[in-house]
Each structure stands twice: as C-alpha cells, then as structure tokens.
Amino acid sequence: MLADHDPDYVVIGETRSYGFASITTAIRLVEGGARFLVANPDEKGPGAEGSRPATGAVTALSERVTGRPPYYVGKPNPLMLRSALRALGTHAAHTVVLGDRMDTDVRSGMEAGTHTVLVLSGPSDENTAAQCPHQPDRVINSVTDLTEHVADPFRT
Known part of the structure; x- marks a missing residue:
C-alpha cells in the first residue's frame, strides 16, 4: 500500500517521472524514520538524446540530504x-x-x-x-x- 504518512519504507526504483515534490516527500519520510530501500545504484542510463539520470542519481540526492545510506535490494545485491x-x-x-x-x-x-x-x-x-x-x-x-x-x- 502506498502512503505518504508514517510509512515503514521509502522505496526508490527506476522511472522516468521523478518530480521535485515526490523526491522531497521521500526525503522527509526517510528523515521521519522510514527505512530507505533502493532498487539499484545505476546513476545514469541511456536516453534517446544521451544520458539520463537513473535511480542512483535520485538516491544520491536523497542520501546527501538525509545523511542516511539506502539498502540496495536489487543489483548488485x-x-x-x-x-x-x-x-x-x-x-x-x-x-x-x-x-x-x-x-x-x-x-x-x-x-x-x-x-x-x-x-x-x-x-x-x-x-x-x-x-x-x-x-x-x-x-x-x-x-x-x-x-x-x-x-x-x-x-x-
């Protein structure tokens, strides 16, 4: 179930629709005590016009702000x-x-x-x-x- 109030986990995975509001919400939930899980640390991926940010780039932003490293549940785990x-x-x-x-x-x-x-x-x-x-x-x-x-x- 998705929740934006007192969840057990914040999970970041691959998508092409990250937004400032959703990243900010994730950061606040991790700061509030939610456990931080991430699919993979890939920082960039291919796009039609060149590189595009991937899960690891958003994770780096969130980790930098919260000071909390995530647990990677996908590759290379x-x-x-x-x-x-x-x-x-x-x-x-x-x-x-x-x-x-x-x-x-x-x-x-x-x-x-x-x-x-x-x-x-x-x-x-x-x-x-x-x-x-x-x-x-x-x-x-x-x-x-x-x-x-x-x-x-x-x-x-």
Whole structure:
C-alpha cells in the first residue's frame, strides 16, 4: 500500500517521472524514520538524446540530504539473484548474467556465483572492466554476438 504518512519504507526504483515534490516527500519520510530501500545504484542510463539520470542519481540526492545510506535490494545485491535462482529451481553454476555494467550487473552475477558476460553496448567499456577487481567470464560487443558463444542444437 502506498502512503505518504508514517510509512515503514521509502522505496526508490527506476522511472522516468521523478518530480521535485515526490523526491522531497521521500526525503522527509526517510528523515521521519522510514527505512530507505533502493532498487539499484545505476546513476545514469541511456536516453534517446544521451544520458539520463537513473535511480542512483535520485538516491544520491536523497542520501546527501538525509545523511542516511539506502539498502540496495536489487543489483548488485546477490540476494536478489539467489532468490531468483531459487524461484526458478536452477543453480548458479548453470546460469549466466548478461549485463552492460561492471559495477552492478557483472558484480551481482559474480557475487551470486553465476557466469557473467559483459556487453560493451552500455556504460562499461573494456577500460572500465580492466580496472575492476572482479572480471566477467566473457566480454562481447553486442547481444547479437552472444549467438557465437551459444551452441545451437538445431544447426546442421
């Protein structure tokens, strides 16, 4: 249930319609004692005309004002992936996390024990990847390149 009076949690997730009033309300609720949950720390995402602010940017604003760091319930929290694996009835060793961010996608997969593939079509490039302490199992330029790495049982 959504409430703007004495809620247990304030949750920030991805949307393209953040407004000053809703951000201010969230800040006041966190200052009032609501627990602060956030989907992911992605600071920017792609837009038709270039970068656009994402969840992490709004979170940074809220955290700076309140002085309270959030708890990230989504990537890179490995609990999210482990819960998904459990729900799907599969094992991390048989799973691949495909993503375009080293700091969230690849890190999340690595921490959950899955195989990881970095796609260079997003914010992380080969230089970013080389500087990270965690490394993807494979790096590809585009998701279209993924077919080169997957056995096709119907190919003759």
